[in-house]
Amino acid sequence: MRTRSSTGYNAIPENVAAVVFSHLGEDPRDRVALAQVSKVWRDAEKSDASLPGGSPSALFELGEGLYYAKEYEHAFYWWHRATGDADAMYWIGRCYRFAYGVKGDFTKAFEWWERASGCGHAGATRQLALSYEHGPGAEENKKKALGLYLKAVELGDKYAAYKLGLIYHDGRCGVAVNKTEALKWYRVAVERGDTHAQGFVDKLEAELAAA
8 A cells, every 4th residue: 555645634533534445455565554644643553443443353363464464562552452352362472571572571461371271272271380490480380391391282272282291291390201101292392283292202102102
């Protein structure tokens, strides 16, 4: 999209500008470019009327498109507007964790992941486990970490299954080394598409067969 600052563009009322935003195509860069024309357009871009759909999932998807276009501040804004959407909460946590569009804050990242996890978000539950196992953002608690990895696996997270494999393989988080249990979790990770676990499956299968 090409935009230009002109009397015609600037004379458009904010409510009309919002309607224009609501009819833009799928490329989030068009939205960003148009918002730079003037204050009227910047304000209109943040209004509810500018959205193609007002549901939390629609707001999340808008933020997602902006995020992958590397418009992190815009993405963060719309995810904050997606009240109740677990995916949005998870990604707000990631923004705080990695300072995408906002000042990094490990504690706030943890808080947003707690909210998302409370809504059944697998990735957020895994991030809580990582925080309890390694920090930052939470006081180290290996027992909680183990329980949350298990919960994340129940919710479908493949990386949490891989982490459980490592935990039982190496004897972390207060559990004894158990290669049979480790192999079980590595296999779950592989079944779910994790690319790191297959090598461990091959290694442990060979070791256990030779024992």
